Amino acid sequence: MRGLTGPGPDSARGSWLAVIAAVASVTALALFVGACGTGGLGARDEGPAHASAVAGAGAVASPSPSPNDPDKYRKVDAVQLLKQDPAVSATVKRELKPCSGNEYPVDISYGDLTGSPVDDVVINVLTCADAVGIGSYVYRDDSGTFKNVFRTEESPVYAEIDQGRLSVTRQYYEKGDPISSPSGEIVTPYSWKAGRFTPGKSVRNEYSKSAGQVPTPVPDS
Helix, strand or coil: CCCCECCCCCCCCCCHHHHHHHHCCHHHHHHHHHHCCCCCCCCCCCCCCCCCCCCCCCEEECCCCCCCCCCCCCCCCHHHHHHCCCCCCHHHHHCCCCCECCEECEEEEEECCCCCCCCEEEEEEECCCCCCEEEEEEEEEECCEEEEEEEECCCCEEEEEECCEEEEEEEECCCCCCCCCCCEEEEEEEEEECCEEEECCCEEEECCCCCCCCCEEEECC
């Protein structure tokens, strides 16, 4: 099952499309897949949400790298990292429990977002029931310690690495929308500048309500 990670270190397991697949109807999924042009490239990719993406909130010790790992790649225990981080809300931490067996509802991606000598870590926390993203975080290695340099916790949200930039997708609902059929999404790119993530220009993708049509990207004003 996508979005479920064992209690130990793990690599990224997919992209934002799987979150959509878990919450959308068959029709909504078909429309979304037809229009989705953004998306992270997964592990080692070089290439409604909380308004505040915070920098420098909380830090926990990073695990020692394995001698067999590449110099920049350092696996983390994502669950332990989140549980020890005071910047992660109590609400999100309550979801950090196994959904089935020893599998936790987290997605992990590694890549260069901040220019650190060690790969940055992007972690998404999902709900067990429907795999909706409830929190997205970026951790940066700082002298052997992984430090929280980005968070957003208003659901539904999903962060990924897209061509060397952080890309955060937030679905939104208009009045009367069922939970399985949001009106669209807002995709915001973030760049690392002066020690923090700075948002770029967002793109609003409006989902079509008619079968056979696809979402239309609309610049977010």
